[in-house]
Amino acid sequence: MTPPVVLAVAGTDSGGAAGLAADLATVGHLGCHAACAVTAVTAQDTTGVHAIHAVPVTAVAQQVDAVVGDLPVAVVKTGMLGTPDVVRLVADRLGHLPVVVDPVLAATSGAALGDDVVAAAYVDHLLPAALVATPNLDEARTLAGRDAPAPELAARLADLGCAVVLTGGAEWRPGALTATCTDWLCEPGGTATALRHPAVATTADHGTGCTYASALAARIAHGEALADAARTAAAYVSARLADSSGWRLGRGRGPVSHLSPTIQEEPA
Ligand SMILES: Nc1ncnc2c1ncn2[C@@H]1O[C@H](COP(=O)(O)OP(=O)(O)OP(=O)(O)O)[C@@H](O)[C@H]1O
Numbered sequence: 001m002t003p004p005v006v007l008a009v010a011g012t013d014s015g016g017a018a019g020l021a022a023d024l025a026t027v028g029h030l031g032c033h034a035a036c037a038v039t040a041v042t043a044q045d046t047t048g049v050h051a052i053h054a055v056p057v058t059a060v061a062q063q064v065d066a067v068v069g070d071l072p073v074a075v076v077k078t079g080m081l082g083t084p085d086v087v088r089l090v091a092d093r094l095g096h097l098p099v100v101v102d103p104v105l106a107a108t109s110g111a112a113l114g115d116d117v118v119a120a121a122y123v124d125h126l127l128p129a130a131l132v133a134t135p136n137l138d139e140a141r142t143l144a145g146r147d148a149p150a151p152e153l154a155a156r157l158a159d160l161g162c163a164v165v166l167t168g169g170a171e172w173r174p175g176a177l178t179a180t181c182t183d184w185l186c187e188p189g190g191t192a193t194a195l196r197h198p199a200v201a202t203t204a205d206h207g208t209g210c211t212y213a214s215a216l217a218a219r220i221a222h223g224e225a226l227a228d229a230a231r232t233a234a235a236y237v238s239a240r241l242a243d244s245s246g247w248r249l250g251r252g253r254g255p256v257s258h259l260s261p262t263i264q265e266e267p268a
């Protein structure tokens with residue numbers, strides 16, 4: 001059967017954990033064809049981001065036009081967009097399609113991948129045109145322009161016109177052997193509901209947010225309703241985190257697994 005097409009508009013991570021590496025692997029694993037438009041090239045590894053080279057907005061536009069002029073894009077997924085011009089470009093040229101926006105403003109390592117002007121462009125242009133946004137707590141605070149409990153932040157951002165899944169990392173209590181992750185889902189005009197799942201104990205979590213948003217985009221491209229797609233995406237990420245939890249790669253926070261689940265199951 002011909003697979004649905006997901007267009008990932010995002011930056012590269014030379015370490016192969018986050019950005020387009022995560023997007024293309026995840027979308028493919030979940031049964032969609034992944035097309036891509038590169039917005040930035042980063043020199044990055046498990047310890048941090050060492051350099052960022054923005055792709056000129058005209059080159060991003062050419063990639064987007066080539067893809068949508070030829071392929072039946074079902075869903076767009078955005079990651080690091082990097083500049084306000086690229087944020088506006090995505091809203092203008094792709095806003096008529098279902099867009100899953102991961103409003104990437106910082107890396108796990110703390111490095112800035114988008115400044116306040118980029119955040120303002122998300123609020124003014126892309127979030128009102130998006131189907132769903134997947135900020136983490138820090139990104140939600142920046143986009144909302146204030147601090148508040150996670151469900152309130154999710155509702156405030158949803159008032160911009162898109163659904164929101166505010167993703168939460170694992171909350172480990174001292175001495176506890178288990179922990180829970182809580183994501184908050186809110187539709188425009190609604191109140192946030194908690195989506196909870198068990199946390200995986202791991203330090204190999206670089207790329208988790210990109211993997212989550214890509215899995216969400218792939219499930220939506222298959223026609224799954226948003227709340228179901230959010231649960232499926234979280235389950236997918238948990239399985240990937242469990243897969244890489246024993247890995248020892250790099251000197252920093254290691255990559256979440258992007259190995260093909262199918263190939264791994266074959267005998268050695
Ligand atoms: N340790 C964990 N175990 C299971 N699920 C997790 C864990 N950490 C995060 N998740 C889940 O992964 C998804 C992405 O959330 P997260 O908050 O990590 O995004 P993020 O901060 O944008 O990630 P990144 O820092 O990679 O950009 C959410 O569904 C979240 O609940």
Ligand SMILES: Cc1ncc(COP(=O)(O)O)c(N)n1
Pocket residue numbers: 010011012013018019020042044079080104106107108109113205206207208209210
């Ligand atoms: C190119 C690119 N895009 C997105 C992220 C965010 O992912 P993470 O928060 O896991 O570092 C990243 N580090 N690099």
